[in-house]
Amino acid sequence: MVPVAAIVLMALTVIVCIALPFGGAVLLLRRFGKVGRAFWCGMLAFFVSQVVLRIPLMTIVVPSLGDPAKSVLLSAPVASFSAGLFEETGRLVVMVLLMKAFHRLADGVAFGLGHGGLEAILLVGLVNLNNLVIAVMMNTGQWPAVTRTLTPEVAAQIEKAMTQTPWWDFGLAGLERIGAIGLHIALSLVVLAGIVHGRKLLAWVVAVVVHGVVNLGVISAVQAKVPVALVEFALIAVVAILLIGVVRRLGPTFPTTVAVDAS
Numbered sequence: 001m002v003p004v005a006a007i008v009l010m011a012l013t014v015i016v017c018i019a020l021p022f023g024g025a026v027l028l029l030r031r032f033g034k035v036g037r038a039f040w041c042g043m044l045a046f047f048v049s050q051v052v053l054r055i056p057l058m059t060i061v062v063p064s065l066g067d068p069a070k071s072v073l074l075s076a077p078v079a080s081f082s083a084g085l086f087e088e089t090g091r092l093v094v095m096v097l098l099m100k101a102f103h104r105l106a107d108g109v110a111f112g113l114g115h116g117g118l119e120a121i122l123l124v125g126l127v128n129l130n131n132l133v134i135a136v137m138m139n140t141g142q143w144p145a146v147t148r149t150l151t152p153e154v155a156a157q158i159e160k161a162m163t164q165t166p167w168w169d170f171g172l173a174g175l176e177r178i179g180a181i182g183l184h185i186a187l188s189l190v191v192l193a194g195i196v197h198g199r200k201l202l203a204w205v206v207a208v209v210v211h212g213v214v215n216l217g218v219i220s221a222v223q224a225k226v227p228v229a230l231v232e233f234a235l236i237a238v239v240a241i242l243l244i245g246v247v248r249r250l251g252p253t254f255p256t257t258v259a260v261d262a263s
Contacts, residue, residue, distance in 0.1 A: 001138065001139055001163065002135040002138050002139055002162050002163055003167040005167040005168075006135065006165070006167035006170045007135050007136070007139070009167065009168070009170040009171035009174070010128045010131050010132040010135060012171060012174055013124065013125070013128045013170065013173050013174035013177070014125050014128050014129050014132065016120070016174040016177055016178060017117075017120040017121050017124050017125030017128070017174070017177055018117075018121065018125060020113075020117070020177070020181055021039075021113040021114065021116060021117025021118075021120065021121075021181065022117065024109070024110075024113045025039045025110055025113050025114070025117075028106050028109060028110050028113075031106070032104065032106035033258075034102070034258050035102075035106050035107060035109075035110035036110075037098070037099065037102055037107075038099060038106075038107040038108070038110035038111040038114070039110040039111065039113060039114040039117075040114060041094050041095070041098050041099055041111055041114065042091075042094075042110065042111035042112060042113065042114025042117070042118070042184075042188065043114040043115065043117065044094055044098075044114075045087070045090040045091050045093075045094040045095075045111075045114075045115050046087065046090070046114075046115045046116075046118045046119050047118060048090055048094075049086040049087045049089065049090030049091075050083075050086065050087065050090075050119070051122070053086055053090075054082065054083065054086040054087075058073075058079070058082070062074060076216060076219045076220065076223070077212075077216055079215075079219075080212045080213075080215035080216035080219060081208070081211075081212035081215075081216070083211065083215055084207070084208040084209070084210075084211030084212040084215065085208055085212075087211065088187065088191065088204055088207040088208045088211055089208075091111070091115065091187065091188060091191050091207070092194075092195075092200060092203075092204050092207075095191060095192055095195055096195060096200070099111070099192075100259070101258055101259035102259075103192060103254060103255050103259070104254050104255055104256065104257070104258065105189070105247070105250075105251050105254040107192065107258075108185070108188045108189040108192040108193075108254070109185050109188070109189070111188040111192070112181070112184040112185030112187070112188035112189070113181065113184075113185065115184045116177075116180055116181030116182075116183070116184035116185065119180065119184070120177040120180065120181060124173045124176075124177050127173075128170070128173065128174075131162065131170070134146075134158065134162060135162055138159070138162060138163075143159075168229070169228075172228050172229060172232055175229075175232040175233070175236065176232050176235065178236055179232065179235035179236040179238075179239045180235075182236070182239040182240065182242075182243050183211070183214060183239045183242070183243075185243060186210075186239065186242050186243045186246045187207045187210065187211060189246050189247070189250055189251075190203050190206055190210075190246060190250070191203050191204060191207050192254070193250045193253060194206075196253065196254060196255070197253065210242070214235070214238070214239075217238075218235055221234070
């Protein structure tokens with residue numbers, strides 16, 4: 001049997017991955033209007049930079065390389081900063097090309113919600129939804145029928161993961177996504193501010209560095225055996241401080257209305 005608490009946390013994680021970005025976008029739409037383009041542009045930026053470009057490179061191309069190139073490219077520092085490089089470049093390009101009239105604070109927040117939201121859904125939400133279905137099947141007696149379609153080894157691995165993993169671990173991914181989405185909002189505001197004030201390159205560099213440093217910090221902490229829960233709460237705290245600072249410093253500098261040529 002899968003603990004009920006584990007099932008609840010799986011469901012909450014799925015809700016976080018969907019409700020946080022889409023719910024946030026709805027609230028922004030009701031309060032400020034016309035944030036739909038920025039939201040979907042954020043999703044587009046993540047899809048192109050990660051799903052189309054970086055993930056295939058890191059999972060197919062790089063592993064086929066010989067050492068030392070493979071080891072260097074898959075190392076924590078390079079992997080951390082390559083994520084920042086691809087995502088922040090995608091963020092900048094999409095904003096410049098598709099958001100020429102949408103430079104409000106609300107547009108930057110909506111972009112970050114879209115970017116971080118699609119990442120949350122694809123990397124965490126779908127996995128936990130699958131786990132939730134399996135857990136319900138195990139607890140309702142439907143699992144034996146499924147195991148007949150799997151090899152004994154795979155079935156045993158799934159059962160062990162679902163029944164022996166501490167129940168609280170199933171909520172950690174949801175916590176991590178809260179911090180990640182907050183980070184994407186902050187970085188979207190930084191890049192958008194660079195566009196507004198004619199400092200695109202500086203803003204891009206800052207975003208890449210911050211993105212890479214945060215990624216590397218999380219990975220290094222986990223590799224150092226720091227409890228994952230502590231790492232996730234620390235991530236949320238750091239991102240909250242960063243986001244508050246960005247909004248206070250840059251918020252008043254954004255236009256308050258959508259440009260008249262917005263379509």
